[in-house]
Amino acid sequence: MFGLARQLWRNGVVGINKRNADYILVHNPRKYFPLVDDKLLTKEIAEKVGISVPTLYGKIEFPHEVRSFSSIVANRADFVVKPAQGSGGDGILVVVGRMGEYFRLADGSMIDNRDMAFHLNNILAGTFSLGGQPDKVLVEYKVDFDPVFEKITFRGVPDIRIVVFLGVPVMAMVRLPTRLSRGKANLHQGAIGAGIAIPSGRTLTAVLKNSVVSEHPDTNNPVMDVEIPSWNILLDMAARSCDLTHLGYQGIDIVLDRARGPLLLELNARPGLNIQIANREGLRHRLELVAARVAELNTAADRVRFAKENFWPNPVS
Amino acid sequence: MKNRHLYILAAVLASIGVGIFLYKALWLELPLQPDGRVDNWEVQAKITFDARGGPAKLVLFIPRNEVPFTIVDQNFVSEGYGLTTASIGDNRRAMFSIRKAIGTQTLYYRFVVNRSTFIGPTEAVEEPVIVKSTLEEMRLAAAQGILNKILPESADDDTLVRLLLKRLTASVPDDNVAMLLGGSSTMLRRVRVARQILALAGIRARTVSGVQLVKANKNTQLTHWLEVYIRDAWQGYAPQTETYSVPANFLAWWRGPGPLAFVDGGMFLKTSLSVAAASAPALRTALVVSKANERSLLAYSMFTLPLNTQLVYKIILTVPLGVFFLTILRNVIGLRTMGTFMPVLIAIAFRETQVLWGVILFTVVISVGLLVRLYLENLRLLVVPRLSCVLIVVVLTMAAISVMSNQLGLQRGLSVSLFPMVILTMTVERMSIIWDERGAGEMLRQGIGSIIVAVIAYFIMVNQYTEHIALIFPELLLILLSGNLLIGRYSGFRLLDLPRFRVLAGRPS
Numbered sequence: 001m002f003g004l005a006r007q008l009w010r011n012g013v014v015g016i017n018k019r020n021a022d023y024i025l026v027h028n029p030r031k032y033f034p035l036v037d038d039k040l041l042t043k044e045i046a047e048k049v050g051i052s053v054p055t056l057y058g059k060i061e062f063p064h065e066v067r068s069f070s071s072i073v074a075n076r077a078d079f080v081v082k083p084a085q086g087s088g089g090d091g092i093l094v095v096v097g098r099m100g101e102y103f104r105l106a107d108g109s110m111i112d113n114r115d116m117a118f119h120l121n122n123i124l125a126g127t128f129s130l131g132g133q134p135d136k137v138l139v140e141y142k143v144d145f146d147p148v149f150e151k152i153t154f155r156g157v158p159d160i161r162i163v164v165f166l167g168v169p170v171m172a173m174v175r176l177p178t179r180l181s182r183g184k185a186n187l188h189q190g191a192i193g194a195g196i197a198i199p200s201g202r203t204l205t206a207v208l209k210n211s212v213v214s215e216h217p218d219t220n221n222p223v224m225d226v227e228i229p230s231w232n233i234l235l236d237m238a239a240r241s242c243d244l245t246h247l248g249y250q251g252i253d254i255v256l257d258r259a260r261g262p263l264l265l266e267l268n269a270r271p272g273l274n275i276q277i278a279n280r281e282g283l284r285h286r287l288e289l290v291a292a293r294v295a296e297l298n299t300a301a302d303r304v305r306f307a308k309e310n311f312w313p314n315p316v317s
Numbered sequence: 318m319k320n321r322h323l324y325i326l327a328a329v330l331a332s333i334g335v336g337i338f339l340y341k342a343l344w345l346e347l348p349l350q351p352d353g354r355v356d357n358w359e360v361q362a363k364i365t366f367d368a369r370g371g372p373a374k375l376v377l378f379i380p381r382n383e384v385p386f387t388i389v390d391q392n393f394v395s396e397g398y399g400l401t402t403a404s405i406g407d408n409r410r411a412m413f414s415i416r417k418a419i420g421t422q423t424l425y426y427r428f429v430v431n432r433s434t435f436i437g438p439t440e441a442v443e444e445p446v447i448v449k450s451t452l453e454e455m456r457l458a459a460a461q462g463i464l465n466k467i468l469p470e471s472a473d474d475d476t477l478v479r480l481l482l483k484r485l486t487a488s489v490p491d492d493n494v495a496m497l498l499g500g501s502s503t504m505l506r507r508v509r510v511a512r513q514i515l516a517l518a519g520i521r522a523r524t525v526s527g528v529q530l531v532k533a534n535k536n537t538q539l540t541h542w543l544e545v546y547i548r549d550a551w552q553g554y555a556p557q558t559e560t561y562s563v564p565a566n567f568l569a570w571w572r573g574p575g576p577l578a579f580v581d582g583g584m585f586l587k588t589s590l591s592v593a594a595a596s597a598p599a600l601r602t603a604l605v606v607s608k609a610n611e612r613s614l615l616a617y618s619m620f621t622l623p624l625n626t627q628l629v630y631k632i633i634l635t636v637p638l639g640v641f642f643l644t645i646l647r648n649v650i651g652l653r654t655m656g657t658f659m660p661v662l663i664a665i666a667f668r669e670t671q672v673l674w675g676v677i678l679f680t681v682v683i684s685v686g687l688l689v690r691l692y693l694e695n696l697r698l699l700v701v702p703r704l705s706c707v708l709i710v711v712v713l714t715m716a717a718i719s720v721m722s723n724q725l726g727l728q729r730g731l732s733v734s735l736f737p738m739v740i741l742t743m744t745v746e747r748m749s750i751i752w753d754e755r756g757a758g759e760m761l762r763q764g765i766g767s768i769i770v771a772v773i774a775y776f777i778m779v780n781q782y783t784e785h786i787a788l789i790f791p792e793l794l795l796i797l798l799s800g801n802l803l804i805g806r807y808s809g810f811r812l813l814d815l816p817r818f819r820v821l822a823g824r825p826s
Binding site: 001004005007008009011013015016017018020021022063090114115117118121122125126127189207210211212273276277280281282316317 | 648651697699700701750754755805806807808809810811814815816817818819820821822823824
């Protein structure tokens with residue numbers, strides 16, 4: 001057991017305590033959390049600095065506004081309903097089509113107007129928010145995702161997660177929904193995560209739960225060596241995101257839209273550690289390198305260059 | 318050093334804790350182990366009388382809290398009777414009244430006392446008035462005769478009382494004593510005679526009636542002894558013992574003359590008493606030897622609190638230990654539980670119900686709550702009213718369990734009342750969301766995990782040893798505090814991180 005711990009430490013694996021004690025608690029002042037915990041605020045500040053986000057169709061803040069939902073989505077065939085302060089993808093409904101009273105969801109099920117109103121009320125009451133405090137509903141553009149992932153995803157929206165430390169993108173992965181994850185891009189729920197080589201923007205092997213896979217479990221297509229389009233734009237978004245939030249250690253989630261390119265989906269003040277498994281590499285060595293050299297890196301462009309020079313994949317066997 | 322401030326703080330706190338602990342354990346010699354003599358007794362009085370058919374009134378003396386006894390539970394069974402209690406002088410009494418009583422009436426009075434060797438703060442005693450002797454003529458002369466004999470032999474009031482009791486309890490009484498006892502040699506008679514003689518000497522004394530607490534005594538008789546007002550306090554003298562000191566198992570019930578009960582509007586009053594050792598571990602008290610109370614530092618300790626408050630603190634002071642256990646579980650081992658401290662709260666509830674019953678009750682209440690929650694899902698209620706609905710169902714379920722188990726004669730079911738219903742409600746809500754979002758398997762896993770954690774927390778918190786240590790050495794909480802501080806900056810792997818990141822343990826290529 002201690003041998004295992006020592007080997008993991010040598011490989012630079014960051015555990016939950018280390019992440020919380022040495023990165024989140026040290027580099028993420030609590031007062032900036034609301035910016036990332038509330039997706040509405042994130043959207044607003046991102047738009048201010050010219051980072052693209054999925055268009056907001058409307059928001060619902062109070063129960064009496066639930067009636068206005070039908071006018072928000074009046075002439076839209078597809079859209080996404082999400083809690084502003086949800087976590088782990090809970091409470092998100094992806095509507096892909098409508099038939100009279102009914103909404104067709106991404107997982108193939110149908111719900112009617114009353115179900116929808118109930119769901120909206122649940123979101124407002126805080127069912128899905130951290131700590132259960134009252135929440136807001138966002139109704140926004142449903143991403144028409146880039147065909148690059150078409151063969152290696154099962155329903156849902158694949159997204160790209162980049163961990164950014166002091167403005168330097170340190171590690172990245174793409175999260176691909178599976179049948180097991182019921183269309184959600186959440187690794188806990190069975191989505192697969194494929195590491196991305198920072199310098200090249202090409203995918204590495206993937207992880208399903210805690211084991212390494214090289215093909216998508218539902219489509220059997222290889223997940224390795226897929227080139228992420230507009231990778232430099234993604235790295236630039238990641239490098240600029242920390243100026244936006246003042247959080248030293250954060251995760252940025254980006255989706256690739258067919259027409260609009262990379263869109264910032266959300267920011268995360270407590271990014272998960274599974275990205276290490278997806279990359280088969282520990283975070284610590286990269287984080288320590290950034291901490292040692294950050295003083296020399298003044299602009300977002302510097303930080304991206306630094307990342308591309310230094311973070312070649314070095315996976316364990 | 319990165320966390321020097323923290324390490325210094327933790328070290329200071331821990332050494333203060335250890336220091337006070339060692340001082341109390343080694344210097345003051347406070348016991349490290351709970352005193353085995355702690356016990357509870359259940360006393361029951363059964364009163365029967367024949368009613369005359371009209372209104373009836375029964376007055377019964379009832380005991381009050383008095384060192385070293387605490388009445389932890391009492392109840393009256395008197396169907397149809399109105400009941401009032403009142404303090405009159407040194408005594409408390411209960412009055413049962415009814416407008417119309419026909420036939421044989423049976424009333425019960427039951428109480429549980431907790432005996433401790435704890436010496437609490439002594440209450441200030443009011444200066445009693447001298448009760449004049451009511452002896453006349455021959456008997457007065459006899460009493461005066463006894464007094465004249467023992468007065469010169471005594472040095473003070475204490476020795477006088479002892480000499481008097483010696484004469485009164487002699488196997489071959491002298492003439493004066495025989496005259497006063499008048500052929501009756503009951504203890505009550507002797508005590509009353511002693512009181513009369515002392516009154517004659519201007520010494521204030523009173524009769525105490527009570528019971529002797531001995532194991533399973535189905536038909537206990539009242540026992541009587543004497544209290545004498547010496548040096549501003551009442552001193553007990555029991556003629557039953559060689560040294561005249563009142564045995565520790567004598568429970569005072571009431572003082573002064575008068576029978577245990579008297580009835581107005583009835584006849585053939587009969588009272589019978591029974592005493593049994595009650596085995597309610599939850600009521601056990603951690604106690605300390607009396608000599609510790611004299612030490613100055615202890616003037617600011619938990620023992621200066623009233624016994625009832627001590628009983629509460631005995632529970633409260635063990636909670637940090639359960640919480641510390643949870644900290645280790647979450648931050649060192651990496652287990653997740655539902656709600657941060659929920660298992661500890663459930664564990665506190667288990668102390669009333671015992672573990673097995675607690676787990677059954679918890680499971681039943683949560684299951685019913687979940688079913689109702691599932692059904693309410695169809696009705697699409699707003700969140701807060703829905704939570705209230707679940708809470709009501711939880712409360713009703715608890716009530717139903719109590720009533721049913723009472724019908725079945727299961728005592729344990731009655732103890733459900735302290736189950737934290739709000740916690741249960743929130744648990745139901747959390748579980749149903751987990752069910753929705755992550756599936757029934759995950760919900761069961763988390764639910765069972767939480768129960769297991771609660772049971773372990775129970776065994777850590779609720780045992781005589783922990784309670785004793787926590788109450789006597791509360792400074793040990795400082796060590797827990799410093800332990801928590803250290804874990805708060807522990808950045809090593811959690812135990813469950815290891816299997817999770819196992820694939821990363823290979824050699825870098």
